[in-house]
Amino acid sequence: MPDYDADRFTAIYDGCRQRVWAYVVSRAGWQVADEVVNDTFTVAWRKLDDVPDPPLPWLFAVARNILRDSIRAEARRASFAAEVRSWAEPAEADIAEEVSERSALLKALATLPEDDRELLILSGWQGLTPAQAAAVVGCSPITLRVRLHRARRRLTQAASISPPTEEAAAVRRVSTRVRITAGKEAR
Structure with a gap:
C-alpha cells in the first residue's frame, strides 16, 4: 500500500481506537473489547478505501457487527452444548443398557474433532x-x-481407549447400529 494509505490508517487508528474500545466495553464488557477492537481495525485496514470521513460511525457499525456475530456464535455453541448435555441425561423411560450406551457414546463423541461429531x-x-x-x-x-x-472408526477407537470396557462395548454396539442404519438408507 502507498504511504498515504498507511498514514491514513494510522491516523484513523490513533484518533478512534479509544472511542471504539469504550463503545465495545459499554456493549460487551472489557473481557472481549481488545479482540473486537482488533477485528474492527483489521476490517478497516482491509476496506480502507470504503472508510468514510469521519470514520468513527463506520467503525462503530463494524464493531457492532463483530459483536453481534460473536454473540450469535456463542449462542450456537451454548445451544449445542445444552443439547449434548440433554442427550447425556437419561430419560425416565430409558432402561439401564440404553443409559449406559448413551453415556458411553457421548463420552467417546466428546473426544472427537468437531467435524467428526457433526457427521x-x-x-x-x-x-x-x-x-x-x-x-x-x-x-x-x-x-x-x-x-x-x-x-x-475414530469413534470406535475413542470408545476402546476410554475405560471402562463395558462402555466401549456399548459404543461399538451403537456405532454398528448407526452403520447398519446408514447402509439401509443409502440403498
Whole structure:
C-alpha cells in the first residue's frame, strides 16, 4: 500500500481506537473489547478505501457487527452444548443398557474433532441419508461416506481407549447400529 494509505490508517487508528474500545466495553464488557477492537481495525485496514470521513460511525457499525456475530456464535455453541448435555441425561423411560450406551457414546463423541461429531450426529441422530448429510456439509455423497467411515472408526477407537470396557462395548454396539442404519438408507 502507498504511504498515504498507511498514514491514513494510522491516523484513523490513533484518533478512534479509544472511542471504539469504550463503545465495545459499554456493549460487551472489557473481557472481549481488545479482540473486537482488533477485528474492527483489521476490517478497516482491509476496506480502507470504503472508510468514510469521519470514520468513527463506520467503525462503530463494524464493531457492532463483530459483536453481534460473536454473540450469535456463542449462542450456537451454548445451544449445542445444552443439547449434548440433554442427550447425556437419561430419560425416565430409558432402561439401564440404553443409559449406559448413551453415556458411553457421548463420552467417546466428546473426544472427537468437531467435524467428526457433526457427521456422526447428522447420520446417527438426525437420520440423514449420506446424500442429505453431504448437502449439509457441502461435499459429495461419496466424500461424505469416506469421512463418515473414518469418523465411525475414530469413534470406535475413542470408545476402546476410554475405560471402562463395558462402555466401549456399548459404543461399538451403537456405532454398528448407526452403520447398519446408514447402509439401509443409502440403498
